Amino acid sequence: MPKPLTKQTRLLALAINLLQLCCGTLIIAILLILSGCHKTEVQTGGPVEITLWHPWGSDQAKGLQRIVDLYHHSQNRVRVRLVFTPTDLSTNQKFFTAVAANKPPDASFVDGTQVAQWAEWGALLPLDKYIQQAGIKPTDYYDPCWKQAQYQGQVWAMTYCADPNFAFCWNKELFRKAGLNPDQPPRTIEDIDAMAQKLTQDKNGRLLSLGIIPWSQYGSANSVFTWGWAFGGKFYDEKNGRITANNPRVVKAVEWMASYAKKLGITRVNSATSGWGSGASDPFITGNLAMRCVHISTLKDLTRYGPNLDYGIAPIPGTPDGEIGSSWVGGWLLALPRGCAHPDAAWDFVHWACATPEGTAAIAREVGLLPGYRRSPAIAQVKHDPRLGMFVKILEDSKHQRPVMPVQAFFMGALDRAVERAIYAKQTPQEAMDQATAETQRELDLVSGKKVQ
Amino acid sequence: MSNQTSKLKMTAMERQHLRSGLLFCLPGIVGLMMFTVYPVLASLYYSFCNYSVLKPPHWVGWGNYQVLMHDSQLGAALKNTVIYAAMAIPSGIITAFLLANLLNQKVRGMAFFRTAFYLPSVTPAVASAVLWVWVLNPQFGLLNTALASVGIQGPGWLSDPAWAKAALALMGMWGVGSWMVIFLAGLQDVPVELQEAARLDGAGSYASWRHVTLPFMSPHLLFASVMGLIGVSSFFAQPMVMTGGGPAGSTTFFAQYLFQNAFQFFKMGYACALAWSLAVVLIFLTALLFRGSTRYVYYGGD
Numbered sequence: 001m002p003k004p005l006t007k008q009t010r011l012l013a014l015a016i017n018l019l020q021l022c023c024g025t026l027i028i029a030i031l032l033i034l035s036g037c038h039k040t041e042v043q044t045g046g047p048v049e050i051t052l053w054h055p056w057g058s059d060q061a062k063g064l065q066r067i068v069d070l071y072h073h074s075q076n077r078v079r080v081r082l083v084f085t086p087t088d089l090s091t092n093q094k095f096f097t098a099v100a101a102n103k104p105p106d107a108s109f110v111d112g113t114q115v116a117q118w119a120e121w122g123a124l125l126p127l128d129k130y131i132q133q134a135g136i137k138p139t140d141y142y143d144p145c146w147k148q149a150q151y152q153g154q155v156w157a158m159t160y161c162a163d164p165n166f167a168f169c170w171n172k173e174l175f176r177k178a179g180l181n182p183d184q185p186p187r188t189i190e191d192i193d194a195m196a197q198k199l200t201q202d203k204n205g206r207l208l209s210l211g212i213i214p215w216s217q218y219g220s221a222n223s224v225f226t227w228g229w230a231f232g233g234k235f236y237d238e239k240n241g242r243i244t245a246n247n248p249r250v251v252k253a254v255e256w257m258a259s260y261a262k263k264l265g266i267t268r269v270n271s272a273t274s275g276w277g278s279g280a281s282d283p284f285i286t287g288n289l290a291m292r293c294v295h296i297s298t299l300k301d302l303t304r305y306g307p308n309l310d311y312g313i314a315p316i317p318g319t320p321d322g323e324i325g326s327s328w329v330g331g332w333l334l335a336l337p338r339g340c341a342h343p344d345a346a347w348d349f350v351h352w353a354c355a356t357p358e359g360t361a362a363i364a365r366e367v368g369l370l371p372g373y374r375r376s377p378a379i380a381q382v383k384h385d386p387r388l389g390m391f392v393k394i395l396e397d398s399k400h401q402r403p404v405m406p407v408q409a410f411f412m413g414a415l416d417r418a419v420e421r422a423i424y425a426k427q428t429p430q431e432a433m434d435q436a437t438a439e440t441q442r443e444l445d446l447v448s449g450k451k452v453q
Numbered sequence: 454m455s456n457q458t459s460k461l462k463m464t465a466m467e468r469q470h471l472r473s474g475l476l477f478c479l480p481g482i483v484g485l486m487m488f489t490v491y492p493v494l495a496s497l498y499y500s501f502c503n504y505s506v507l508k509p510p511h512w513v514g515w516g517n518y519q520v521l522m523h524d525s526q527l528g529a530a531l532k533n534t535v536i537y538a539a540m541a542i543p544s545g546i547i548t549a550f551l552l553a554n555l556l557n558q559k560v561r562g563m564a565f566f567r568t569a570f571y572l573p574s575v576t577p578a579v580a581s582a583v584l585w586v587w588v589l590n591p592q593f594g595l596l597n598t599a600l601a602s603v604g605i606q607g608p609g610w611l612s613d614p615a616w617a618k619a620a621l622a623l624m625g626m627w628g629v630g631s632w633m634v635i636f637l638a639g640l641q642d643v644p645v646e647l648q649e650a651a652r653l654d655g656a657g658s659y660a661s662w663r664h665v666t667l668p669f670m671s672p673h674l675l676f677a678s679v680m681g682l683i684g685v686s687s688f689f690a691q692p693m694v695m696t697g698g699g700p701a702g703s704t705t706f707f708a709q710y711l712f713q714n715a716f717q718f719f720k721m722g723y724a725c726a727l728a729w730s731l732a733v734v735l736i737f738l739t740a741l742l743f744r745g746s747t748r749y750v751y752y753g754g755d
Binding site for chain 1: 526700717718719
């Protein structure tokens with residue numbers, strides 16, 4: 001039973017109480033001020049600082065910093081602050097959270113396949129107004145580059161780098177050892193089959209070296225696109241908004257891919273590849289893999305880790321009734337997020353980097369990627385390089401880009417799963433592609449159906 | 454009169470205590486409200502919406518739950534999860550229980566053994582997953598090398614759809630330290646006098662273990678089963694790191710499917726519906742487990 005309080009203790013208790021109240025209020029006030037403090041940021045004179053989120057690591061990031069430095073030298077209105085935020089197809093949460101919270105960066109990189117999706121979700125600002133002012137014409141860009149930046153009649157991003165996917169490369173040393181002409185790459189899928197057979201070596205049931213692994217050209221989905229077009233297939237009917245990944249030609253391509261899984265034994269292939277690495281232990285450098293598709297950025301790794309590697313580079317083989325030398329363009333683009341604080345300043349940088357001779361040349365020089373801007377001096381410079389020149393040719397000839405539609409990430413996932421089911425013989429290629437098509441169509445209808453309402 | 458005033462003073466003091474108490478709890482309460490209660494309620498609301506984070510949620514009623522009923526990918530993920538649960542929960546509990554029994558012996562250097570067996574469970578999930586990718590490597594891995602030394606050619610573990618789930622369950626047995634500690638604590642609570650009484654009555658060590666120790670351990674075993682069930686339903690980091698859901702979708706479990714929908718396809722509404730359905734199923738299963746186990750579980754003094 002507590003004793004009744006004296007007057008002094010009551011006063012003391014009151015004082016303590018008041019003190020607590022004050023402290024509590026103070027803490028909450030401080031928290032509120034802290035959380036709201038960058039709202040009050042005001043630009044007064046001097047250059048405008050913009051934030052650019054980029055997904056690059058190591059060399060690419062250093063190159064981007066040098067590109068930005070060049071931009072700073074060229075003008076004194078805008079300063080670019082680079083912030084590394086990994087955004088790949090599966091981890092864009094950070095960007096979306098920032099946009100949803102109305103605190104986006106001023107500019108961001110966006111993967112070519114994602115432009116339509118991000119535009120559909122309202123994450124980006126349309127750039128048409130700026131493009132008109134700057135006098136940029138669609139013909140300034142390679143067709144696929146311009147096409148994949150467009151959605152619903154508006155332009156949402158500018159091409160930072162066009163990835164001409166892919167070139168085909170072969171190890172001449174392995175060709176010689178297998179008794180093949182080292183200067184004659186395969187031209188057709190049949191050629192690949194014949195050569196792969198000679199290039200495959202095994203010992204006691206264990207695969208030592210392989211000719212080609214059709215499904216591992218930068219992921220299963222990218223492999224299907226590559227071979228699907230090489231077989232003359234189509235993935236998307238833009239006019240009617242229909243997914244056509246179960247097109248007979250595409251199914252044929254998947255059948256061809258799965259035939260290797262069957263011929264070589266998928267578990268044997270997996271146990272062979274499980275020991276493969278990257279860098280200096282890349283199977284193409286160590287001589288465990290004779291033929292592969294290669295992305296422009298891989299060339300540098302091949303030169304760095306395999307300085308004595310004797311290899312050739314050619315267009316992608318295809319079927320005679322399909323497309324020999326088929327290719328498609330991927331790449332990364334720069335976009336302005338919805339709600340960004342300094343859109344004009346951000347555009348100034350995007351314009352410089354993607355649509356001026358200096359900027360696009362800097363990109364080619366500093367990070368070794370090709371711009372999508374036709375008039376860039378970089379194109380003429382690397383055109384006659386024996387290896388990089390092949391990529392310019394591919395870029396100039398390329399007709400395809402992955403479907404520009406708002407459920408592209410889902411489509412890539414569905415294709416990945418379908419190829420896996422086919423090569424593990426869980427389904428026939430026809431069934432697998434039918435399922436991927438139906439799954440994606442349902443998602444697409446959901447998105448476009450919602451718009452009708 | 455004086456009695457009444459003292460009562461009034463009491464309430465005043467009590468009120469003061471209440472106020473100070475509340476003030477002291479405030480940070481905790483606010484945190485709970487903001488970071489737990491609000492998100493839970495919001496996720497229930499979003500489960501009835503189409504919501505992609507960037508656009509305002511769009512009410513679709515039971516739409517998400519209807520889609521969920523006919524989702525073949527969800528069916529596959531659930532099947533994987535159930536198969537994995539059937540492998541991982543019993544094997545984990547049995548391993549942990551056997552270890553706890555061994556570590557309850559009076560042997561020299563016991564502190565060392567206990568630490569050694571507990572250590573894996575404080576290793577970060579991703580770090581141990583990366584380690585196990587190498588242990589399970591078909592060509593150079595420790596496991597297949599060990600198997601080869603006794604003349605068995607090990608399977609492709611993580612690259613073979615038939616073995617991938619088993620490989621993950623095998624890895625799970627390595628990290629049972631936290632269950633083991635719970636069992637160990639339980640074993641030390643088994644009354645020694647009862648064991649002695651059993652011995653005096655002529656029970657051998659197996660019989661006394663079976664009829665004294667095991668009944669006393671039953672609540673712990675039930676607890677581990679319930680936690681195992683919940684753990685399996687949210688099993689995510691290891692398959693994400695080690696297989697990415699493959700090969701051929703054989704390790705795409707419920708949690709990963711939910712993650713894909715939420716953060717890969719940004720179908721937050723659907724992901725919330727998945728999460729709430731899982732919560733309901735789990736509550737139901739747990740209730741079933743408690744109901745079904747009343748005959749077998751012995752709570753000390755009751």
